[in-house]
Amino acid sequence: ENPSDIGAQTEYKIIGIEPGAGIMTQARNALKDYGLENWQLAEGSSAAMVAELKKAYDQKEPIVITGWSPHWMFSSFDLKYLEDPNKTFGGAENINTIARKGLEQDAPGAYKILDQFSWETADMEEVMVLIEEGMDPAEAAEKWIDDHQDKIAEWTNGAQTGNGEPIKLVYVAWDTEIASTNVVGKVLEQNGYNVTMSQVEVGPMFASIANGSADAMVAAWLPSTHLEYYNTYKDHVVDLGPNLQGTKNGLVVPEYVDIDSIEDLK
Ligand code: PBE
Known part of the structure; x- marks a missing residue:
């Protein structure tokens, strides 16, 4: 996959959760820190995010979500955190x-x-x-x-x-x-x-x-x-x-999505 495709395929949308969650502030900061002005962070709920993930995963379609551990989604799906060289999502x-x-x-x-x-x-x-x-x-x-x-x-x-x-x-x-x-x-x-x-x-x-x-x-x-x-x-x-x-927070994609770092969203 050409890394730049991921934006077009997901309509430059990161699937977020409840607007007040800390991970949403971190994700908004990530859009700034990594120069992803053309991306938007969709607000919703944790349950709606997981529903979108399930749907995309079943169709093997690309998706980018805000994800955190511990979470059962990591045992139900093959997922990976995108590397965060700027440490916008903090560490452990x-x-x-x-x-x-x-x-x-x-x-x-x-x-x-x-x-x-x-x-x-x-x-x-x-x-x-x-x-x-x-x-x-x-x-x-x-x-x-x-x-x-x-x-x-x-x-x-x-x-x-x-x-x-x-x-x-x-x-x-x-x-x-x-x-x-x-x-x-x-x-x-x-x-x-x-x-x-x-x-x-x-x-x-x-x-x-x-x-x-x-x-x-x-x-x-x-x-x-x-x-x-x-x-x-x-x-x-x-x-x-x-x-x-x-614990850990970050941007998460299914393993089948061929990028490794938040930088690859650019
Ligand atoms: N979370 C799970 C919360 C804390 C617990 C990472 C979604 C948050 O971002 O505020």
Whole structure:
């Protein structure tokens, strides 16, 4: 394939996700950094992006998407990240747990579990694959918990049991966060808390922890993806540190697309 063909074949369109996602800001920056003024970044949702990917993949048609790991799409399709020599998408990142101020006093057991929650890409992918195969997220979380009691013992170690105190978790409908929030929510529930999970947009997710209308989230991609949100709210929240290390963002194409670098989109 002549690299310059990819633009014409995709109508110079990169399939993006929710407009507020950090990866969308990075992708917009990439268009500038790599001189891709003739390309546009399509806004939509994570689910719509995956639907477009499936459709293109089945027809072996070229497509360029905003992609991230962990994600089940890498086990379902043969995909590759385009090289990013300018490092516009940052490097490897972490996902941090963020709690509201005062949670430690109000619900010390829940706070401790949230603080001790930490797992690996392979763990998260197990849950994501179950959900992608059709299992209800709550059920997938329960199954994963049943299969990994050693991990649960670490997260709950020394945490006092709740007496039905309400804990409100907020999350965005990314597959990663659907998986993690359901797992943590279920563990908190099993330890005596009355958990509600609210699906929101990224900005409100940070804002609600900062203003105390929600208790915690396990979905802050740092230091790069959510940097703007983090800087806006960091003085008004408690950062409990990474719950998962080694995420990645970038532009992704199917293996059959014959380019290797973002530079080849030019
Ligand atoms: N993501 C998945 C999010 C964080 C989780 C990479 C799509 C974002 O870009 O904000």
